[in-house]
Amino acid sequence: MVSRTDDEDLAVIKDWWQRNGMPLLIGVVLALVVVFGWQGWQKYQSNQAEGASIVYQQLLEAALAPSGQADTAKVVEFANQLKNDFGGTQYAQYGSLFVAKVAVESGKLDDAASELRAIVDKPADANLGELARQRLARVLAAQDKADEALALLDGDTEKAFLASREELKGDLLVQSGRTDDAHAAYEKAKAALSEDAAVGALQMKIDDLAKGDA
Numbered sequence: 001m002v003s004r005t006d007d008e009d010l011a012v013i014k015d016w017w018q019r020n021g022m023p024l025l026i027g028v029v030l031a032l033v034v035v036f037g038w039q040g041w042q043k044y045q046s047n048q049a050e051g052a053s054i055v056y057q058q059l060l061e062a063a064l065a066p067s068g069q070a071d072t073a074k075v076v077e078f079a080n081q082l083k084n085d086f087g088g089t090q091y092a093q094y095g096s097l098f099v100a101k102v103a104v105e106s107g108k109l110d111d112a113a114s115e116l117r118a119i120v121d122k123p124a125d126a127n128l129g130e131l132a133r134q135r136l137a138r139v140l141a142a143q144d145k146a147d148e149a150l151a152l153l154d155g156d157t158e159k160a161f162l163a164s165r166e167e168l169k170g171d172l173l174v175q176s177g178r179t180d181d182a183h184a185a186y187e188k189a190k191a192a193l194s195e196d197a198a199v200g201a202l203q204m205k206i207d208d209l210a211k212g213d214a
Contacts, residue, residue: 052086056095063098072102090124093132100135104142113139120152130161134168146175163192167202174209183209 055078062074079095086092096115103112116136123129133152140149150172157165166189173182186206190199 052089052091055081056091059095059098070102075099075102093119093124093128109139109143130157137168141172141175146172163189179209
């Protein structure tokens with residue numbers, strides 16, 4: 001038979017459990033959910049990246065065929081698969097860059113501009129954004145929209161892209177007939193290059209403008 005003291009101890013334990021046991025249990029369950037949820041998310045992310053990498057490799061093979069002629073239909077197919085199945089990855093935007101490339105080669109500048117503008121508006125990272133921005137500027141220039149292209153290149157950029165951006169601005173300014181501004185842009189591009197960088201083509205542009213002013 002249980003003594004009165006034991007009854008009192010049992011009552012204390014029950015009272016403690018009612019007040020503290022359930023919150024502790026819930027806390028443990030939530031902690032386990034967080035741990036296993038994070039592990040599951042990590043695994044999902046890994047699987048996503050692996051799947052996207054495989055599709056991107058297929059896209060590269062279609063775009064960089066040994067014949068030198070891209071399989072446009074396959075490039076578009078794989079790029080769309082990347083967008084639909086792996087839209088949150090960088091692979092999807094790299095795929096769009098290739099779609100824009102084959103569109104330019106096919107003379108479909110509007111399609112190329114659309115692909116590139118989508119990346120510029122919401123880049124997966126700064127490098128992709130700048131790469132798409134410069135390519136979009138060249139597409140716009142080919143559409144005789146040099147002023148719009150120049151506006152796209154306003155603002156700051158990473159040091160690694162400064163030389164290519166300034167040279168591109170110089171090209172666009174030449175197209176617009178603003179040779180003095182073009183010369184200044186080319187000089188900025190040259191100054192932004194590393195000491196061991198090749199400057200031959202850029203120097204020729206600077207020299208050609210100097211001859212035109214002579």
